[in-house]
Amino acid sequence: MSLNTANKYLIAVVGPTAIGKTNLSIKLAQHFNTEILSADSRQFFKEMQIGTAAPSSEELAQAQHHFIQHKSIEEEYNVGTFEKEAVQKITALHKTHNIVIMVGGSGLYVDAVTKGLDYFPEVDKNIREQLNLQLENNGLEALQLQLKQLDPTTYNTIALDNPQRVIRALEVCIGSHLPYSSFLNKDKNNRAFKTLTIGLTAERSIIYERIEKRVDLMLESGQLEEAKSLYNRKERNALNTVGYKELFNYFDGKWTLDFAISEIKKNTRRFAKRQLTWFKRNENTLWFDYESSDEMIIKKIQEHIV
Template sequence: MLTADQYPLLKPVVALVGPTAVGKSAVGLRLAQALETEVLAADSRQVYRGMDIGTDKPCSEELLTVPHRLIDLVDPDQPFNVSLYRRHAESEIARLHRQGKLPLVVGGTGLYIRALLRGLCEGPPADWTMRVRLEKEARAQGAESLHRKLADVDPAAAARLHPHDHVKIIRALEVYARTGRALSGIHGAHRFAESPYASVTIGLLRERAELYRRIEERIDGMLARGLREETQRLLDRGYGPHLSAMRGVGYKQMAGYLLGQYDYDEAVRRLKRDTRRFAKRQLTWFRAESDVHWVTIAPEETAEQVTARVAALVHDFLSRLVGGRAPARSQTDLSSIGAGAR
């Protein structure tokens, strides 16, 4: 392990990533205990207050066991973006380094992790007038209208984004309108090449059938704990489905049911389908990252056993760091993992 005075100098960071329901939280909790550190969440939904069940935030017992940071940062109707996340995360990382602790970032929001570990490609500031206008256009003409508009000015971004991903599509249109440059081109020129930290990224994987089984179990558990009631409370507080926070998987489907768009069984069906699709998109993102050390979890493995394997990779990273050598890189074939989501 590093000595306390080496942390601020070498700036090590460990990131634990993977798709939803793969087991990141359980492994991250145990790893943080073993490292005597804290968990820094990298989840674009857990930043919202009052959205607990649908984002699978740590329970009170887990929070007492290991401090979790970067959750409950804003209300659901407050704007939040990757730049704000990076700012909060950098502050927490600096604090942990001063305390001689190893920052452990755990989450599935790939853009947050990429921006934190490899730098952020800053675009122009938000144009809220334009965003409101584009939101109205999407509601009036259909979600695909904005996607077609983006395809005309930035085909690469349009090919990468789902037609219903309003937030990212609107941002890409906004950047083009403000700069005259395609967002995909700006990102390509930046290449996210900054490396403010000495980091290692460890990804957790499961076979597709096992991951989907765990997704089903997770959703059943969320429903049993009161996801429907939590969504109703949010709606009652004025947090409507137009908000970015309410368009996340879980709240979007439950809000549709509660607003009378379809029945409960259809809401559950959509929720499970969309969560599988979400997991597939997460895997596609992390598959494109070149520096992930992958750990494939067998169905019979316990969280403790997986944590031991991950801890060995962390130990190897720290040993190489102290020795002045970059951590070895490895990548596995992910072509059969998470494919064919329905």
């Protein structure tokens, strides 16, 4: 396919978990003869392959991937570092490719690359210390309710089961006396490339059915054993995620295995709902039913980037 060399594109493939993003991204990479960046913050870590549904070795062999299992859970890695490294990689790839593919379900990480990170004011460090103390004494739910009162917009879009995300939003609300969400989408970094965002979706019942099947498949593939091997490092932030924390409760004797599995499915459904809420905010996204043919999606992409 010919493309004006002045126009460099990033095609971002987004959507809820288990919808088929990996397969589509590989098809696009093959068609456009290009490479793929992952923007799935759970798939960065090499110790967490099964529980994050990372691409299989067969899938990785079908197209060159970047930012897949390139970090250890022992390393600190955040969205700011990812933004810098991802933009550098895209810039390098654009020297030999007019199109680069990015795929992932982590909305914050996708937006960091496509739009740039938001600016937040400096706040008193004591606020975070106090919030951490509240988390320890009163639990996460109390902080979630506080966030719901101070900033319902953020409450409805962030990963509420992630204490760090909740505390970060709260400390900005408390320290600035303004909603965390009020600082979003302000001054952003200009990008040297254009972005076309492709979204995959389905009826909610279908999404939930696919999630149930994926969880069952992950367990059949050894998720229980993988989680057990990471149990002694369960305090690492990367492991505070769906599919691991529930099994850690089972290992702790707090839950039965059946209940832990039901919680994984429930929390994954909630995660998918938050993903859709986040991605639907982008009015420019081209949405496709998950059963849409690759040929039809490619045709639509070509209509938008010629």
